Amino acid sequence: MRNKVEFDEPRCVSSGLCVMAAPDVFDQRDDDGVAIVLIEEPGDDLIDDVREAVTICPAAALRLVRE
Template sequence: MKVFVDQDKCVACGQCVAAAPEVFDQRDEDGIVILLDENPPSEQDGDVREAAGVCPALVITFQE
């Protein structure tokens, strides 16, 4: 899986970090999403899907 984020549309709610802390983080200054691992191991697939689903701004996408 390859993960993408659109930082320009991020609203800094942090749901992605709660769902997949090994894949996402937030910038200290404004809370905008940071992608820690664009190619996470397959064990993280469910967490990435959850993060994409709970993101209110829909900034997380992925390719299988």
């Protein structure tokens, strides 16, 4: 099984909370602050940070799925 980040870009409100929670996995575009997924399939070492980012996203634009 692998972990996969799903990101609904139109829902993103550019809060930056995902970047603060998981800076190795998320970043923000310079021009509008919309999130960028750097690692779509994060390893187990990053999962706790990604779960936190998913939980605190104010727009519910992130999901973590196991495939």
